Amino acid sequence: MERRKDSKGKVLKDGESQRKDGIYQYRWTDKTGKRHTIYAKDLKVLREKENNANKIISQGIDFEGGKITTYQFLIRYYEFKKTSIKKSSLKTYYTTTNKLKDTSIGNTKIIDVKISDAKQLIIDLSQNGLKYSTIKTIKTLIKAAFKMAQEDDLILKNPFDFQLNEVIKNDTKKRVALTEQQYSDLLEFVLCDRVFRKYYDDIVFLYETGIRVSEFCGLTLSDIDFVKHEVVIDKQLIKTSKGELYITDPKSKAGFRTIPLSAEAYHAIKAIINRRPQTNEMMVDGYCGFISIHSNGTPKTAWNIEYELREIAKAYNSLYPECQLPNLTPHVLRHTFCTRKVSSGMNIKAVQYLMGHSSVQITLDVYTSIDADMIKTEFAKVAQM
Incomplete structure (x- = not known):
C-alpha cells in the first residue's frame, strides 16, 4: 500500500496529514478514546511537536491537562493554596500572577513552556525595572506552581528550575x-x-529587641510582663493596600517567642504606654489595647513607623551632611540588633530565637554585617590567647 505524501513529495507517517491550505497536522487517540490534534506550518516542526507529545504520553503525562496556559494554571494553583497560606502571602501570589497576564509566557500552555522562555521572562522583568529581590520572589512562586504541575504529571520538567543569578545580576x-x-x-x-x-522610645525599643515592625505594631498591653521584664510575640498587625487592618500569626512558627527586655527596652516600653492617648480604641480581629496608637484610637502600622524614621533620617542628614546616616528603617534597627548580638559572642542559636528566624542560616547569611572595627576587635581577642 502506497504511503501518503505531502505537497513536496515527502512520505507522511501514520497520523500525519496535510490540509489543503498547506498546514500539517498530527492526530492520535489517547487511552480514554479521546482524539487529539496538533498543527504546524512545516513537517519538521510538526514532527518535533509529535515527538514531544509521544514522549510526554509515554511517561504518563496528562497531555490534555498540560494545555492550560501558565496564567490559568497559576490562578488554579493559588486557589488551591489559599486555605493554607497567610492573607499577605496570597496577595503577593495574585500580584505576581497579574504581572504575567498579558505576557507571552502567561498565554503559553504550560506543556510548551521551555527553560529559555522562563529565562526570557526574567530578563524582561529586569529590563522593565523590577528589583532583583522582587524578581526572585516572582520566580520562586512560579517555580512552586510548576512543581505542582510536574507532580501532577502535567509537564515533564520544571522550566523555572535554574539559578536566578545565572540570568541576571544580583x-x-x-x-x-x-x-x-x-x-x-x-x-x-x-x-x-x-x-x-x-519617637525616641519607639526607636530604642526596636533597637533593643530586634522585633519586626509589624510585631511591634501588633503588641498589646497584655503582651508585656513588667514583673518578669519580658514581651510575648505571638501576632503581627498588617495593613492592606486598601487601608484595612488585620491580625495574623508571626512570619513563621519560629516567630512565636518570648523576648527578655533590657533595661533600656523596659523603660522605653513603659514610656510608650504612659504616652498612650486616652481615647476610644479600635478593635482589630478581637484585639484592642495596642501599645502604639494614634490620637483617634487606631493602632499605628508599619507604614507609620517607616515614615517617621524616614523623616528623621532626612532631617538629620540635611543638618549633618558630613556624617550621613544610612537608609534608616525599622528593618535596619532589627538588622543592627542581630549584628550586635552576633558580634558580642552570643550563641547563634540564641540569636536565631530572639530574631524569630526559621533557620540559623538566615541569621548568619542575611542579617549580620561585619565592619573593619569588628574585625580588629575579634583579631585582638585571638592574639591575646
Whole structure:
C-alpha cells in the first residue's frame, strides 16, 4: 500500500496529514478514546511537536491537562493554596500572577513552556525595572506552581528550575547596620528635637529587641510582663493596600517567642504606654489595647513607623551632611540588633530565637554585617590567647 505524501513529495507517517491550505497536522487517540490534534506550518516542526507529545504520553503525562496556559494554571494553583497560606502571602501570589497576564509566557500552555522562555521572562522583568529581590520572589512562586504541575504529571520538567543569578545580576544592596556612634548620634538628635522626640522610645525599643515592625505594631498591653521584664510575640498587625487592618500569626512558627527586655527596652516600653492617648480604641480581629496608637484610637502600622524614621533620617542628614546616616528603617534597627548580638559572642542559636528566624542560616547569611572595627576587635581577642 502506497504511503501518503505531502505537497513536496515527502512520505507522511501514520497520523500525519496535510490540509489543503498547506498546514500539517498530527492526530492520535489517547487511552480514554479521546482524539487529539496538533498543527504546524512545516513537517519538521510538526514532527518535533509529535515527538514531544509521544514522549510526554509515554511517561504518563496528562497531555490534555498540560494545555492550560501558565496564567490559568497559576490562578488554579493559588486557589488551591489559599486555605493554607497567610492573607499577605496570597496577595503577593495574585500580584505576581497579574504581572504575567498579558505576557507571552502567561498565554503559553504550560506543556510548551521551555527553560529559555522562563529565562526570557526574567530578563524582561529586569529590563522593565523590577528589583532583583522582587524578581526572585516572582520566580520562586512560579517555580512552586510548576512543581505542582510536574507532580501532577502535567509537564515533564520544571522550566523555572535554574539559578536566578545565572540570568541576571544580583544588584541587591547589602544591608548596613548602624555603628554604635551612629546610633548614639541618632538618639541625641531625636531627643533634642521638639518634633521628633516623641519617637525616641519607639526607636530604642526596636533597637533593643530586634522585633519586626509589624510585631511591634501588633503588641498589646497584655503582651508585656513588667514583673518578669519580658514581651510575648505571638501576632503581627498588617495593613492592606486598601487601608484595612488585620491580625495574623508571626512570619513563621519560629516567630512565636518570648523576648527578655533590657533595661533600656523596659523603660522605653513603659514610656510608650504612659504616652498612650486616652481615647476610644479600635478593635482589630478581637484585639484592642495596642501599645502604639494614634490620637483617634487606631493602632499605628508599619507604614507609620517607616515614615517617621524616614523623616528623621532626612532631617538629620540635611543638618549633618558630613556624617550621613544610612537608609534608616525599622528593618535596619532589627538588622543592627542581630549584628550586635552576633558580634558580642552570643550563641547563634540564641540569636536565631530572639530574631524569630526559621533557620540559623538566615541569621548568619542575611542579617549580620561585619565592619573593619569588628574585625580588629575579634583579631585582638585571638592574639591575646
